[in-house]
Amino acid sequence: MHLKTILAFFLFYSFLSTLPGQNAVENFSMAGIPMQLTYSEGAYDVSISTNRVVQGLEIATIHLRSDQKFSTQEMSIKWAIPSSNIAGYWGTSAFMNKTVRPDWWPSTEKSMLSRAAPVICLYGYDDVNQHTFAVSEALNTVVSSTAIREETGTVHNEIKLFTEKHKAIREYEIQLRLDTRNINFASALKDVNQWWETFELYQPARVPEAAKAPVYSTWYSYHQNLDSESMLRECRKAREMGYTTIIVDDGWQTLDSNRGYAYTGDWLPERIPEMKELVKEIHDLGMKFVLWYAVPFAGEKSQAFHKMKGKFLTYWDGQGAYVLDPRYPEVREFIINTYVKAVEDWDLDGFKLDFLGRFRANDETELTAENGRDYASVNLATDRLMTDLMIALRKIKPDIMVEFRQPYIGPLMRKYGNMLRAADCPNVALVNRVRTTDVRLLAGESAVHSDMLMWHYDEPVQFAALQLINVLYSVPQISVRLEDIPDQHFKMIQFYTDYWVKNRDVLLEGEFFPQNPLLNYPVLVGKNDRKSITTLFEDRLVAVDLSTQPAFDIVNGKTTEKIIIDFSGEKGYYAFRIVDCMGNESATGGMTVKPGVKVFEVPAAGMIQFFKL
Template sequence: MKIKLKRIAVIILTFTACTAFAQKTNQVFNLGSNDIVVNGEFNDFKLEIEVRQEVAGVEIATLTLTSPQKAVPSKFSLKWGVPSNNIAGYWSSHSFLDKTIAPDWGPSTVRSMLAREAPVICLFGHDDSNRQTFAVSEVLNTVISTTAVREEDGMMYNEIQFFTEKNRALSTYRVEIRLDSRPVPYSQALNDVADWWASFEQYTPAQVPEVARMPVYSSWYSYHQNVAMEPLLKECKLAKEMGFESIIIDDGWQTMDSNRGYAYTGDWEPERIPEMKEFVKAVHDLGMKFILWYAVPFVGEKSKAFERMKGKTLSHWKSQGTYVLDPRFPEVRKFIIATYVKAVEDWDLDGFKLDFMARFTANKDTKLVANDGRDYASVNEATDVLMTELMSALRKIKPDIMIEFRRPYVGPAMRKYGNMFRADDCPNVATINRIGTSDLKMLSGNTAVHADMLMWHYDEPVETAALQLLNVMFSVPQISVRLADIPEDHFKMIQFYTAYWLKNRKVLLDGQFHPSNPLMNYPMLSGWSSKKKITTVFADMVVPLEILPGTAIDIINAKSSKKIVIDVKGKSSQFQYTIQDCLGKETMSETVSLQEGVFSFEVPPSGLISFTQLD
């Protein structure tokens, strides 16, 4: 509510400028001191553009297309250039490992829609500052955003394309473009975009129950499809003692087929765990929540449901033996919704891990028309209706139901349905998990950001195994090793760092957050509140440390070397510092006077140093 009230006040207090164009191309308007070229054939549509200032340095253009009768809008785009002064790279939900600027013959591109990516690009400086961030309010239908540098003039050229796919006939279309040129940290610019999206009534994020922000045990990497009640209950007992509050039973419960495909998926009968109701109750008796995996779009070619759904599919994933259902058919939506409602009512589930949502997408062969039994032309719009109706039905049964989605279907509209966003699958690759969770965190607001399930080889030195957890400390951890089988020191390491995470989760999850040096894939992560700052460092580099009154400081050494070097700024102060290894064993505790300058400490690999002010 606070966000919406603030938004209304901004509109009232700032200026507006209106221009109308009809049947013209290459028209120009000004947004944030940028000349924006509107390129397109508008035919019967009249285009009105209103520009307003949200705050100093942030302007929003509202584009409204109107036609006296319904018509199919043609493709149009917005183009502008900006000098490449101190632009080191670009950030998008799709950039991931490569945030370098591309040349204009192969521009950096993000293609966003309901279940894929997000329509935002941030150009950042060598000092992690925001140079220019542009975002679009259209998060349902396809938007193509690009940025590139032209070698002839050293300019960055940006473009936003609309209606690149055939759309249904419209009489009115409205979209907002938000351009942020403030010299703030790029992470703040992205956080503010997430808040902007959330301020739209149609994109109001789902409530996040507290349990969705607590550690999770996952069956996937530890058991894969070989799931069974008794061994998993044993894991739950051990996990619960550590502070894990829910379990996700992943793929495998619904079929005896272990070929890792989806040919038998779609009936959703608990073939491998026939005692599902008893299993859920036993987990509840331990004080934990029970989340079950489903592949929402799939109806396997060998499932009984396939005959019912025949002819109501979007595509065939041949290698996986499954068809992708077409949500534009009301029978498909009814079938999917009934499946999940029945599961909650029959088994008393607490949530769902809803997988493969990105498969709900049109392809080159999709006929975007509402006929032959389809009541929607757009796949995206039909998916939105499906998920809206599904969430309404589930929340009537369990208002605090948990819904997990994973990259790339974690855009702003998906926050309406899901309250847990997870990094993409990255088994045993800690760096990828760090990048994925950090990227998610900057655009997800209060939606709980989860790490991909953590796993490692049990012969790993405990300091190396700990890196899997340390790379995702600023997200909700999901553990997927066999707690009953791992070495004793691995078990103690999970105990120690889970306890540390629980003690500091308000800072780790809710504090200000900044991943440094995006071109270097975030070698340092920092989070802070008014009373504490936590920095995790993944490479040998100098850690800036500003002394603020009453602020405790933790630095986690998430690397194999022992040296932690800090560069102190601020008024001199006395600190008690304590060094612990990854098992929680204290290796040193002394008093030190910190004043401006550089200090060095020996911290065990995967250990941490904690500073507490004494004066």
């Protein structure tokens, strides 16, 4: 037996000896690693089977079954491995701290239908996958964790199921996928996503072309102070720059400008009564029109509150809104009819659907299908709501656009929506980079969008440009007032938007290789057969293989001007061009490029481009 496997068994059983007694235990192994399933004894029969897909990739199927309905109790799967070249962990909630924490404070991912995704990737200092585990359960709550044990230097992993109240069932099945292959961590995560896509429940929505084009958003630039004339003026300028969709955010539905949602739920265009005419004028400019909605809310001062009274999950204290309970068929009908009517009456092209994470059970939720409810499970009812909604909308407009923001980015959310946006991070370019990159790693073909870009209009243009450069590998959403920004800012947006549109096939649709997740991705690379684009956010050596890259751009996402390139492969003659963030050329010409290290002076927030002649 391999020494590493023997050590893993020894560590695992030492680890188990410290655990308190459990009702029942099933032992099994994956990739030579001993694992333990603990569960409530006697309520149901348990069977476990494992299947090796390829060397280093295995899937275990756990099946629970009983002739009688049973109430589920917490169940866990635990295992331990030596911490060998484990630099950090990747999870959808890890955000800016991707370190593996000690076992008295585990690094934890809590996922469900509308929050996060059930996967953890342990990666090495060389960005190579060491241990990626994921489960097939993306509907109900799963708590996944990883932690380092100080005394032994071992990493202890756990997956908890049924940690929250669950309706009584007769049968349940879940698959656990374990990947220990020596591949790039991004490739390991891409494979997890492709595995999820094989399940019928997680079939992703088709992505229309419009979802992959730059967006103008009203949120940061206008907040709730919207008016048709201002939006039309902004759209005229945005369209000239290559923006083909406007997202009209919160504020259109009420004259109340206070923060909160007390007046939300009726979805009448109080602030923009000429909604139909506005949409037509936007369409006449050649742009799509997407409208914001807070799906679960019935504000305490809305007519929806009185209409749906008694059909709520909870009250959001401080925001003045009740959360509708989708287990009532009348609630689902009300929500679906709201959006269908909006498309039919106003000719909308899509929706920005917010706050789906509020559809969740709590300790006081009665998980039974009675008293007017036709579902016991809130998650199942939410899936039914969203599935029926998308069927209804796609009958009217097959290319309907639907945007969700982090953390609503898991496998099930891709079934309903086709645009996944980074969570709010106004004016923080680094955070936008981390969030768009994290979403991109599990998004498959879904269009990943940046959070809306904004900055102060006195910002030096090269620093304002960093907002765009940090999100080049996602669809940019701009939210500055184009009428008011300085000319230099306008030219910068125009240059980088034009660059993004011309290179979308590389930046958004090409292979994506983010580097050093533990350091918040200081280097991002996109490539296809046509060219590669590398973006630097720190002073680092860029490796370029001349044999495989006929064209390549290096974008300087730093405030320093030196770009250091280590060329390898066969020498060749290349045209080159150096530009600043507004597209102004500082150098151009041709040169023979041969293996070795060469230093170039590139303006901050500018780029150097090479094309083989």
